[in-house]
Amino acid sequence: MDKFFYITTPIYYPSAKPHMGHAYSSILADFFARFKRIQGYKVFFLTGTDEHGQKIQKAAKENGMDPKDFCDKISKTFFDLSKTLNLSNDDFIRTTELRHKKSVETLWNILEKKKEIYLSKYSGWYSISDEAFYSDDEIEDKDNKKISKISGSQVDWVEEESFFFKLSKWQKPLLKYYEENPNFILPESRKNEVVSFVKSGLNDLSISRKSFTWGIKVPSNKDHVIYVWLDALTNYLSALNYPDTSNIHYKSYWPASLHLIGKDILRFHAVYWPAFLLAANIEPPKRVYGHGWILSGEEKMSKSRGNILDPIEIIQNYGLDPLRYYLIKEVSFGNDGNISKDKLESCINSDLANNYGNLCQRVISFIEKNLKLNVPENYNFIAQDTKILKIYEDEFNKLVDSIDSQNINYYVNFVQNQLFVANKYFNDQEPWKKKGDKDRLNTILYVSLELIRKISIMLYPIMPNSTLKALKIFNITENIIDFNSIKNHEYLKINEKINKISILFKKIEKND
Numbered sequence: 466m467d468k469f470f471y472i473t474t475p476i477y478y479p480s481a482k483p484h485m486g487h488a489y490s491s492i493l494a495d496f497f498a499r500f501k502r503i504q505g506y507k508v509f510f511l512t513g514t515d516e517h518g519q520k521i522q523k524a525a526k527e528n529g530m531d532p533k534d535f536c537d538k539i540s541k542t543f544f545d546l547s548k549t550l551n552l553s554n555d556d557f558i559r560t561t562e563l564r565h566k567k568s569v570e571t572l573w574n575i576l577e578k579k580k581e582i583y584l585s586k587y588s589g590w591y592s593i594s595d596e597a598f599y600s601d602d603e604i605e606d607k608d609n610k611k612i613s614k615i616s617g618s619q620v621d622w623v624e625e626e627s628f629f630f631k632l633s634k635w636q637k638p639l640l641k642y643y644e645e646n647p648n649f650i651l652p653e654s655r656k657n658e659v660v661s662f663v664k665s666g667l668n669d670l671s672i673s674r675k676s677f678t679w680g681i682k683v684p685s686n687k688d689h690v691i692y693v694w695l696d697a698l699t700n701y702l703s704a705l706n707y708p709d710t711s712n713i714h715y716k717s718y719w720p721a722s723l724h725l726i727g728k729d730i731l732r733f734h735a736v737y738w739p740a741f742l743l744a745a746n747i748e749p750p751k752r753v754y755g756h757g758w759i760l761s762g763e764e765k766m767s768k769s770r771g772n773i774l775d776p777i778e779i780i781q782n783y784g785l786d787p788l789r790y791y792l793i794k795e796v797s798f799g800n801d802g803n804i805s806k807d808k809l810e811s812c813i814n815s816d817l818a819n820n821y822g823n824l825c826q827r828v829i830s831f832i833e834k835n836l837k838l839n840v841p842e843n844y845n846f847i848a849q850d851t852k853i854l855k856i857y858e859d860e861f862n863k864l865v866d867s868i869d870s871q872n873i874n875y876y877v878n879f880v881q882n883q884l885f886v887a888n889k890y891f892n893d894q895e896p897w898k899k900k901g902d903k904d905r906l907n908t909i910l911y912v913s914l915e916l917i918r919k920i921s922i923m924l925y926p927i928m929p930n931s932t933l934k935a936l937k938i939f940n941i942t943e944n945i946i947d948f949n950s951i952k953n954h955e956y957l958k959i960n961e962k963i964n965k966i967s968i969l970f971k972k973i974e975k976n977d
């Protein structure tokens with residue numbers, strides 16, 4: 466039986482070019498997608514751009530462009546970034562596509578038919594930057610402006626006719642849903658925030674706007690455009706050919722396994738989205754995970770704050786895989802984290818150049834000199850060999866569980882420790898002193914190769930390019946990487962040859 470995994474990133478606003486925060490969401494999602502693939506799942510990985518609404522219309526106007534032309538231009542920079550980041554996404558959706566429009570209109574019609582929508586008047590606060598409505602108690606004064614306490618963004622008073630979704634009615638079913646699906650929202654701390662927000666009572670939600678035109682029109686009333694969040698969230702269905710729910714794609718992948726998002730957009734994904742779906746009688750996604758922010762100093766990165774870190778610039782200077790490794794390893798997943806050139810350089814030098822790259826080089830050069838690159842034969846594991854090989858067998862289920870519960874920190878710590886252990890093994894065993902004891906020499910080299918193989922496979926979802934270079938040692942190509950094979954300790958066959966590889970990571974000269 467095939468096993469399916471559907472993972473999504475948020476779809477990004479093409480209001481300005483992408484920054485490190487966007488790269489972060491995408492790289493993490495790619496990590497999960499790649500892991501599940503090598504674990505044997507059929508994976509569908511979706512990313513894209515969220516192109517409607519007042520925020521985009523405003524940005525287009527500021528740039529003197531027609532909104533669609535503007536979206537075409539900026540969306541392309543996100544598409545290009547997906548290539549630069551080596552994302553393995555299967556689709557890139559744009560909400561200005563026809564397939565998406567059809568899907569949103571259908572969902573709207575269903576909600577209307579089920580009497581979940583009514584026409585009334587909205588008067589309240591709205592933040593264009595967040596595309597969000599805020600209640601009075603979520604607003605404060607700052608520098609003679611009204612801002613949202615939650616996001617710090619400026620809000621304006623809006624009064625206009627609007628369609629409403631009967632969100633209040635879904636308070637109890639949502640709470641029941643959270644209770645019956647305790648892992649629907651992760652991490653736990655964020656789940657608690659959402660649950661207390663819902664417990665405090667839900668107001669009906671304004672889901673259409675009348676004062677601008679850039680969006681999908683309400684099918685039954687063309688004076689209104691559909692609220693951009695209802696529009697955007699539906700992308701997760703559009704990419705599976707919704708409303709055609711009988712197609713194999715939809716049947717295999719819905720409900721989504723994991724919506725990976727930033728903590729700032731949790732309310733939309735963990736409250737509004739499941740409420741819309743429950744109201745339309747569609748199963749909600751299995752999990753929403755709200756990750757932390759990449760901070761620039763102490764602040765969230767944003768165009769309005771002018772503190773943007775450019776991922777392209779970092780990649781040009783340091784390479785892609787070091788950035789991917791840094792974001793996955795150095796930022797404790799679920800929490801906020803920081804990136805600085807200094808920390809990135811230390812990480813490249815110690816973890817990547819010294820621990821990983823150097824281990825591969827030392828072992829291969831030694832085998833080249835002493836065994837002419839032949840797979841060591843007559844190996845015979847003794848207790849100290851079995852002990853370090855068996856860790857992978859013993860830890861295997863825990864490692865898989867750690868990924869399935871998005872406990873990346875556990876997984877990454879494990880690999881990092883094992884890199885240390887592998888280096889220590891090679892040093893302590895001193896193969897250069899064992900040239901007189903061929904069998905022992907062969908065994909040490911066999912074990913060292915096995916450790917490189919296991920570690921490279923484990924690092925593959927983090928650093929696909931570099932690990933694929935390393936896996937050339939064993940003629941392992943991307944399509945045959947199998948995570949389950951790290952339990953096996955006798956992968957290499959005697960009479961075969963291993964391959965030499967080029968240097969994986971260059972050390973950075975630091976001035977201090």
Ligand code: MSP
Pocket residue numbers: 474475476477478485486487489490515697698700725726727728729730757758759760765766767
């Ligand atoms: N368009 C909406 C999402 C719609 S999903 C149906 C949106 N777009 S966004 O471009 O503003 O942000 C997209 C994602 O990037 C969010 O998950 C957000 O949390 C993430 N990041 C934006 N800045 C960030 C950091 N500085 N750090 C980490 N991620 C942050 O919201």
